[in-house]
Amino acid sequence: MSETVEPSVAELEAFREEARRWLDENTPPKPDFKLPDSFLEVSSEEQFEHLRAWQRSVYDAGYLGMTWPSEFGGGGRQQIYQSIVNEEMADRNRPFMLNIVGLMWAGPVILKFGTQEQKKRYLAPLLRADEIWCQGFSEPENGSDLANVQTTAVRDGGDYVINGTKIWTSLGTQAHHMILLARTDPNAGSKYRGLTFFLAPVDGPDVEKRPIRKMTGEYGFNETHFRNARVPASCVLGEEGQGWAIAMATLAFERYAEGGQAGGLDMVQLRVAELVEMARECRRDGRPAIEDPIVREELVRLSVEERAIDMNDIRRNLPRLCRERPDAIGLMRKLVTSEFRRRMSRFAVSLQGEAAKLYIGDPAAVEDGDWQRHYMNAYSVTIGGGTSQIQMNILGERVLGLDKG
């Protein structure tokens, strides 16, 4: 942001080389406990600490938050540098970041809507994973219909008093702060009005956290109960009543429909090349599975789609080639990549033949049963962050201009 000159190709190549070297020398060895598939399933203290240390070392080396202003702990550099680091991390499947809610969703909205004080207060600790963030949007009765949130925030002197229940709060157990959507005016006339966006502390005794177990047996999200929890008015992001617009901006960052995230990976990268390797090992009718025409057909289909997704990521930055529907690729990304991940992991499991039945913990499980878990955890992305069905509604209505149902 402070730099304005276009870096030369040579500079960028040198930078890539340097980032690569740093990653090779500083990625921690695989720990002797199992790491989760993403920040969503952090279930134990040791997983948490391992991932926190990794995020910290990446940040301290200058490879995280590279585009954020330096006065708030960022690097003040151009996006291309962070993109290079992200690419190198993805190519080598380096561990993902821990504090994703902060880095990718809360941070960007604070940068966009926050006061100078809020940016100073929250951004640097979030980048270092000193303070962990969670998101309090969903409620037991209001998931897809997010605008209908019923958690209330009532002004009382210099504070707001919060009451209600949030659910599916990822990283809720460890979080210090929550981006919280609550109703400050129940009589605003429309469900979209009267909502306010808080940067709420959630590490006090007036917030009760109850872990929820996932289908994989892992933990990682919570029920979060607010009982007369006090939040200082200085924690309102934007204006009172502006909550819906800020929540929508948050979702655009969360779905990568808009750029500005701090960078790094948010989950284990799965590539078709890994399935191809597995298909060379697994057997079918006395031959490697890779020789089975039906296996080949599906692997090619997946390869073509993977390439298309990669090429979309390139093309979306070339406005000349996106004139017709400038937002389409960004807005469809979450739908496309999450559904792709689910289909690909399911196929990976099927490659294993009868061994597909073995799960993590069985000594004979193929690749330690990871794909069985990837398959299940794929639903966290087809449901979390707005379900695929909701993404299709958004695309159909906003991009294609079709009527609301």
Added chain:
Amino acid sequence: MVTEVIAFNEEQELIASSALEFLRGRCSLDDVREWMETETGFDAELWREIGALGWLGMGIPEEFGGADMGTTEQVSVIEAMGRQMFGSPFLANSLAAELLNRSGSEAQKRRWLPGLASGETVGCVALGESAGSWDLSELTARAEIDRAQIRLEGEKCFVLDAQNADLFLVACSGRGEPAVVAVERSQLPEGALRSERIVDETRRSARLCLDGVTLPADALLPGGDAAALRRVQMLGALLVSAELAGATQGVFELTLEYLKTRVQFGKKIGGYQALKHPMVWIMVGIEHSRSLLYRAATLWDTGEDASEIETAVRMSKAQSGEACTHAVDRAIQFHGAFGFTWDCHAQLFFRRAQWAEYSFGDAAHHRRHLAGLLFGKPAA
């Protein structure tokens, strides 16, 4: 050297947008229906105009009257054509120009390329045969080549725009190897061409009987070998995938429009998720098609690794064929009984998609080849 993954500069954008604008003004679906009923299938005046615009010579070097541009430009223009359902011998002519330019002798190029570039003469390529295979390694059409002359025998099929062509570049087997000979219309005996009835009525296609055709020895293209034929087939796949990507967008817009106007049960049918959600996936299919298409065109123009180029082209054709086939299928269904009529434009796209999917290899064919390229061949 660091090359761009997808290259598309301002000039190329200008060509793409002006092509679309021009065709929007000059080629409506009603025009297409009118031309469809004529013998040639296209409007001669419009053909001259696109010649004057320089589109016909895009792939031809300047010294032979062309504009010496890349495939990226051709792809942009063809995408616009696909969208407007523009027929014409453009595709046939472009492939003939490429084959001649790559494989022809200096004299052959000098003789024919300027005409192909201006539109005065129309070229076509005769590749396919009755077996319907996209593999040209077992050609049955034969050229008996001796010092003085070449005698042809056998039959070519699916010769795109043969009825409109003045020059035929014919793939045949000569001296046991694939060969290409140039045949002028005047060298064909009476009745050598028999029109095929093809599903896409905006196109012209014919069988070409070679029996009795005798040519001077210099009709043989010196570089017209198996590799040249594979190359022109690949280019065909790339150009047709541009046409498919355009057609998918065209039929998508047609359907979208209907979903925004037709009312049932008191509301616009586009509000129903059973229609809305599939439309989203059709849009995704178009975005995928375009990204793979522009990548393939970029590699065709700048790539160095042959198998990388081939992979990109095959991916592009497989993707855009499948996406278009799906889009036209839903277009018929989502228009209800009207969609099943002759008068609904959806059928034009449906038939075009059928034609295009089976030209230069369908999706399954390309996926089979991609498997070899990506994973290696299975052990015997």
